[in-house]
Amino acid sequence: MPRVGLSTAQVVSTASALIDExxxxxxxxxxxxxxxxxxxxxxxxxxxxxxxxxxxxxVAAQHELLGTMKNAAVGRSGMQALLALAASxxxxxxxxxxxYSITLAAAHTPGDGSEEMLEFTLRILESFNLTGxxxxxxxxxxxxxxxxxxxxxxxxxxxxxxxxxRSFQRAMQGLGNQFSAWS
Amino acid sequence: MPRVGLSTAQVVSTASALIDExxxxxxxxxxxxxxxxxxxxxxxxxxxxxxxxxxxxxVAAQHELLGTMKNAAVGRSGMQALLALAASxxxxxxxxxxxYSITLAAAHTPGDGSEEMLEFTLRILESFNLTGxxxxxxxxxxxxxxxxxxxxxxxxxxxxxxxxxRSFQRAMQGLGNQFSAWS
DNA sequence: GCCCTAATGCTAATACTATTAGCTTTTAAT
DNA sequence: ATTAAAAGCTAATAGTATTAGCATTAGGGC
Numbered sequence: 001m002p003r004v005g006l007s008t009a010q011v012v013s014t015a016s017a018l019i020d021e022x023x024x025x026x027x028x029x030x031x032x033x034x035x036x037x038x039x040x041x042x043x044x045x046x047x048x049x050x051x052x053x054x055x056x057x058x059v060a061a062q063h064e065l066l067g068t069m070k071n072a073a074v075g076r077s078g079m080q081a082l083l084a085l086a087a088s089x090x091x092x093x094x095x096x097x098x099x100y101s102i103t104l105a106a107a108h109t110p111g112d113g114s115e116e117m118l119e120f121t122l123r124i125l126e127s128f129n130l131t132g133x134x135x136x137x138x139x140x141x142x143x144x145x146x147x148x149x150x151x152x153x154x155x156x157x158x159x160x161x162x163x164x165x166r167s168f169q170r171a172m173q174g175l176g177n178q179f180s181a182w183s
Numbered sequence: 184m185p186r187v188g189l190s191t192a193q194v195v196s197t198a199s200a201l202i203d204e205x206x207x208x209x210x211x212x213x214x215x216x217x218x219x220x221x222x223x224x225x226x227x228x229x230x231x232x233x234x235x236x237x238x239x240x241x242v243a244a245q246h247e248l249l250g251t252m253k254n255a256a257v258g259r260s261g262m263q264a265l266l267a268l269a270a271s272x273x274x275x276x277x278x279x280x281x282x283y284s285i286t287l288a289a290a291h292t293p294g295d296g297s298e299e300m301l302e303f304t305l306r307i308l309e310s311f312n313l314t315g316x317x318x319x320x321x322x323x324x325x326x327x328x329x330x331x332x333x334x335x336x337x338x339x340x341x342x343x344x345x346x347x348x349r350s351f352q353r354a355m356q357g358l359g360n361q362f363s364a365w366s
Numbered sequence: 367g368c369c370c371t372a373a374t375g376c377t378a379a380t381a382c383t384a385t386t387a388g389c390t391t392t393t394a395a396t
Numbered sequence: 397a398t399t400a401a402a403a404g405c406t407a408a409t410a411g412t413a414t415t416a417g418c419a420t421t422a423g424g425g426c
Contacts, residue, residue: 141357144335149331152323
């Protein structure tokens with residue numbers, strides 16, 4: 001039996017691809033194993049349990065999303081940064097609905113990207129001259145609006161197909177205007 | 184064996200309670216059956232499958248949430264209606280995290296509450312003098328912000344406990360202000 | 367080049383899950 | 397009272413995650 005040379009990273013990677021295809025609730029070890037041409041129990045040499053795999057998926061997805069947003073925001077500030085980061089997050093979420101759906105992990109697992117996300121968001125808001133409690137309020141509103149929009153879109157919550165792009169653009173523009181005038 | 188007098192409504196009801204306690208992913212037919220003092224296969228006399236039960240749970244949760252919001256908005260308009268509906272939705276979501284988490288169903292199942300939700304939202308926005316495409320954009324932004332906020336809160340997305348009430352109030356107030364000045 | 371060790375992938379077994387079939391008993395309507 | 401439908405049961409099946417134990421392979425030190 002020729003050894004295939006598996007690794008934890010490979011298992012996480014194919015699992016990530018699978019949840020985008022079949023949905024996170026239909027991710028099964030058998031499916032992953034078949035994709036990797038391996039027997040199911042062999043996966044346990046690289047992950048300790050399904051929950052372990054889930055946690056790894058969450059952390060990976062969070063960092064992918066965060067990296068995408070940071071990339072989009074580099075070299076920009078204020079409204080330009082906000083619009084760029086928002087568009088990139090939405091684009092990534094739509095392209096990877098399964099991965100996106102797990103970016104809000106319940107428990108703070110080790111390696112969690114939520115603190116980094118908060119720092120990043122606050123940094124962006126600094127360019128709106130927002131600090132302290134004002135910045136926290138703004139960060140929460142930004143994250144809520146962005147996450148809510150992407151969630152609704154990827155889960156088919158927008159019944160009418162009426163120009164979702166325009167609705168998104170308008171929402172983010174409005175958000176930025178508010179931040180600019182945040183007394 | 185004394186018959187216990189089960190019904191579909193009872194099964195859905197206890198399942199609803201259970202997903203708030205243990206989480207929707209840990210809802211199991213065995214758990215429901217034990218709660219109802221019944222053997223597991225007996226449930227199939229009232230539901231046709233686990234997926235069937237899930238669809239019923241979604242519809243029930245959607246209507247509970249919608250009813251709560253409508254109740255809060257009755258007799259109010261404009262900003263007052265918005266703040267009341269938003270607060271009631273958040274309160275219900277925090278009190279019923281499992282139920283809330285399924286209110287965004289992927290497929291439009293029969294009896295779905297999403298159309299009714301859209302009509303309700305548009306009615307509220309009429310009192311902001313918003314109609315047509317403007318109203319659709321506003322409805323999407325309202326739903327996104329509200330859903331995003333409740334999702335983040337119920338899933339522990341707000342690391343800092345710094346006065347979430349105030350952040351919410353401020354977000355909703357800002358939303359209403361935008362709707363009032365929506366050119 | 368060889369040997370030992372650790373890691374890799376396997377088969378087999380276990381305890382859970384949902385689901386179906388078939389039976390018995392109860393309920394309710396005629 | 398009789399009958400027919402429905403309710404709940406036990407038993408069986410296929411699929412799930414997980415563990416134990418075995419064989420083989422790969423790599424490092426001599």
